[in-house]
Amino acid sequence: MSSVVTTVTDFIVRVCAVLVCITLHELAHGWAAYKLGDETAYEQGRLTLSPLAHIDPIGLLCMFIAGIGWAKPVPVNPGRFRMRNKKLGMAITAAAGPLMNFLTAFVCLLITYPLMRNAHNSYAMALMDFLSTIALMSLGLGVFNLIPIPPLDGSKILMLFMPNSVIQWVYRNEGYIRFGFLILVFFNKFSGIIMSGIIFVYSIMSGWIMAIYRLLGLF
Numbered sequence: 624m625s626s627v628v629t630t631v632t633d634f635i636v637r638v639c640a641v642l643v644c645i646t647l648h649e650l651a652h653g654w655a656a657y658k659l660g661d662e663t664a665y666e667q668g669r670l671t672l673s674p675l676a677h678i679d680p681i682g683l684l685c686m687f688i689a690g691i692g693w694a695k696p697v698p699v700n701p702g703r704f705r706m707r708n709k710k711l712g713m714a715i716t717a718a719a720g721p722l723m724n725f726l727t728a729f730v731c732l733l734i735t736y737p738l739m740r741n742a743h744n745s746y747a748m749a750l751m752d753f754l755s756t757i758a759l760m761s762l763g764l765g766v767f768n769l770i771p772i773p774p775l776d777g778s779k780i781l782m783l784f785m786p787n788s789v790i791q792w793v794y795r796n797e798g799y800i801r802f803g804f805l806i807l808v809f810f811n812k813f814s815g816i817i818m819s820g821i822i823f824v825y826s827i828m829s830g831w832i833m834a835i836y837r838l839l840g841l842f
Contacts, residue, residue, distance in 0.1 A: 641760060645678070645686075646674045647761075648768070649694045649695070649720065652720045653669045653670045654719065656716045659704045660704050662703065663698045663700045664697045669698065677694045682695070693764075701713050710790075713782065714780045721765040724762070725762070727761040728828065731758035732828055733835070736832055736833075737841070738750060738754075763821055765824070766816075770813065778793070
């Protein structure tokens with residue numbers, strides 16, 4: 624019976640963590656576009672903390688099956704950006720999502736470290752487990768989205784440095800690229816890259832966090 628309760632609890636924690644990660648990720652996209660002058664996401668009700676507005680069924684399923692996934696893309700209209708360089712605007716908007724994930728992971732880890740000193744407290748352990756799950760998933764989502772393959776954010780960042788002819792070719796063949804991408808996701812072909820990225824970013828964050836606590840005299 625206890626194993627069933629543990630399994631259900633772990634599942635609930637994982638679901639809540641996934642919803643937090645994808646919601647903040649998409650909200651960051653919409654907020655960045657809004658600040659650049661594009662109010663499309665705002666007009667369509669996507670500047671919200673409600674997970675229901677951001678869930679993509681296939682992306683959510685992949686999140687549980689393969690450990691990586693995505694949310695429903697926030698609508699962005701580069702033509703409404705105030706800046707002249709529309710590709711730069713798209714790159715900034717795309718980068719906002721992964722950056723939010725990394726910021727979320729950093730804050731969660733920052734809170735988690737002191738909780739380790741209260742490992743005997745069941746409430747502290749539960750909170751630490753939840754925050755650690757959010758941190759890990761945020762790092763995974765952030766790293767995954769930086770892969771430069773459409774429709775991921777990394778492709779839009781990379782387009783900043785591409786000639787328009789190449790960008791037009793990508794748009795013309797985006798359907799085929801997305802199909803190939805989905806096959807790679809379902810066969811878990813990105814796990815090695817993502818795990819390496821998670822370890823790399825985590826090691827940097829851990830160093831920063833320990834430096835902060837040492838500076839404050841807490842460790």
